[in-house]
Amino acid sequence: LHAVGRRYETVSLLTDYGLDDELVGVVKAVIRDLAPHASTIDLTHGIGPFDVRGGSLALARAIPYLPDGVVLAVVDPGVGTSRKAIAVEVAGGAGVLVGPDNGLLAPGVALAGGATRAVELDNPNYQLEAPGATFAGRDVFAPAAAHLCNGVDLDELGTALDPALLVPGMIALPRTETNGLHAEVLWVDRFGNCQLNVGPDELASLTAGSGERAGAIVTVTCGDERRGARVVSTFADLAAGAVGLVLDSQGMYALALDRRSAAAELALGPGDAVVLSAGEDDRPAEPTPVDLSRRQ
């Protein structure tokens, strides 16, 4: 049994459109015109142009905090090609994610408990007619979001898709090898903290349980750098100039320095590889044979 005719009150927006021109405003105007009762929330429009991975991660960080409703996410390097425009229902109808089928929505869908239904947005009755090339945010995604808010059932918007066949996300899981836990930087925040794809369970497994305790030392290898990093519970517990591993506000471990940028100190960016291994000291960095090639 599907939720039929459910109305939504909120559309949360995430794009790589930037705010320099009127693209975001036009998307919101279309939603307002078609569904005047719905409110919009700008999650961010500052995703790097065409950075599907970065957009999918920002959406995943936000999604546990979103109110019930529609999410409209557009980072779409394949616009104009055969990539599908989709809408994915999650949590039995509590939410619907609308966007391109390129992996952007996948981590958010997974965090919301997985897809219950999905459609390709191919019903032209629920789209705007473009005077030229299609502007998918304006002509396809915004009308879909608005019609969903008005209670149009997902199945009306287009052809049903098997959710299992949607393009998966691009987020690597860390993997254990003989020399340690091979992780990667998911995100560098505005303070230079480097969020890794490593949560408490993975860190605990690293050092037979000692890694999860505040105070444990982990050796961090990235590029030419090798550092000891203390596991601490808040940024203020970091020793001056020393690298730490802090359980951040999303519940993932981040490489951090107190009031300095770990990204700058360790020359790390999103997608870069990091190896964590059991360590007993926090000697200063010394050149060592590099374990990993930097990506990109």
Place this chain on the structure above:
Amino acid sequence: LHAVGRRYETVSLLTDYGLDDELVGVVKAVIRDLAPHASTIDLTHGIGPFDVRGGSLALARAIPYLPDGVVLAVVDPGVGTSRKAIAVEVAGGAGVLVGPDNGLLAPGVALAGGATRAVELDNPNYQLEAPGATFAGRDVFAPAAAHLCNGVDLDELGTALDPALLVPGMIALPRTETNGLHAEVLWVDRFGNCQLNVGPDELASLTAGSGERAGAIVTVTCGDERRGARVVSTFADLAAGAVGLVLDSQGMYALALDRRSAAAELALGPGDAVVLSAGEDDRPAEPTPVDLSRRQ
């Protein structure tokens, strides 16, 4: 017969204020304070400082998609001089555009079907008193927008003006000369696509009808560059490295390269002149006598 007492629910905002300080927020606070039922939509606040032409074009691109209501647009290099603050009613009262009388509103008014009434915003009863210099967005335009939302009739806000005497827009029409269609770049979008002031009718006239068909070749001359450009219907149809003319999402032709910036490749910016002429090939660029001086 005027629409009297009509209330509005939406104020769409476009300014050159930027988002670095609280100017936009204060404008929205004033609207919220005076007309709590009204919602605001930020079209953009990223118009270049004092770029009236760029602002008027962004407004024109957005206006076909706006819900009924008030538009508050401020790009105002003449603030503090004798330029008038105005409100212009369009579409028999479906919308009112509020802003300075410097051409900023003119293309939007025209696209909305022309002005049905206009006033100068000179009634101090509908303005805020400033503690010093007038901040027109806060003290004049935001209160006018809010009072319109509350059902105050346009005529209450100030002295009636003849809409025909408002400052016209600054958008040139393309003109046909012996060597081709003299056009100009209206807008460079974030991908570097260069929107021209050329629609399907003008392009059709260029080559006795062949120019409008996808696949036709047009010679593009701009500055020292001369290129053959194929008319294509989507960005994905562009050949690698070749310049194309794509009917964009506003229904205007844009110079474009597949996944590259046409603006960078051709050294074009807003307002630059381009000549389109009938062409049969797409040879690479070669130096030719320049037909046009670059503007600015």
Place this chain on the structure above:
Amino acid sequence: LHAVGRRYETVSLLTDYGLDDELVGVVKAVIRDLAPHASTIDLTHGIGPFDVRGGSLALARAIPYLPDGVVLAVVDPGVGTSRKAIAVEVAGGAGVLVGPDNGLLAPGVALAGGATRAVELDNPNYQLEAPGATFAGRDVFAPAAAHLCNGVDLDELGTALDPALLVPGMIALPRTETNGLHAEVLWVDRFGNCQLNVGPDELASLTAGSGERAGAIVTVTCGDERRGARVVSTFADLAAGAVGLVLDSQGMYALALDRRSAAAELALGPGDAVVLSAGEDDRPAEPTPVDLSRRQ
């Protein structure tokens, strides 16, 4: 007698989070989730990272124009330390300011007439549980703002504080010394106008009443520069190339040049010291013994 159970409809937001990632969006999502009836207004999220002084001044400039409701302000270099998270009631309950107790809120509270009540936000029942480090905007301040909107009384949110013991603001008053009025630059706006901490009363005191009249000349000394500046009532009254003192839209005097940046011309930034003294001419700058050391 306190206002108990008062509900609010608006949350005005000011942070240093920027718009590049989803932080602001998550704060708004939390408010929307907990208090769906409340609207948010973005005053600005462009305060310089950790610039408490700049944030407190932007809030002070905005606060006279805010509708009744909650203000959520976060510029928080001390997050994770012992600085308190607070909520401060003003105007007998017309508004509540929520943020860190580091001086950020103090000028706004003063401009709103002073605090009537204050609490430390230490009741975990009105906070979100973080999966790791606390993200105070999301986990503490946004829930507090939302619960206030829902009619939860201030006293429910935590331990009562004496408003007189809150951290004061960092805004210096100008002081009169033998060589003139020692002032400082509060704010450089996007046009380069340098707002001083000098209002009409202070300027009047400077020259036995002549300084307040448009047309009076004041000598401005800053760093190595010494200039005569004419007091003018609008920016358009400035002579070309000459420095003027304009009563700006917040009712404070600003150093300004017509269509040029006074900040660039005089090498001034926020917090820099300026001495105003009685003057009779507006000779061009000449090197003079410097009266003041530049701050920072």
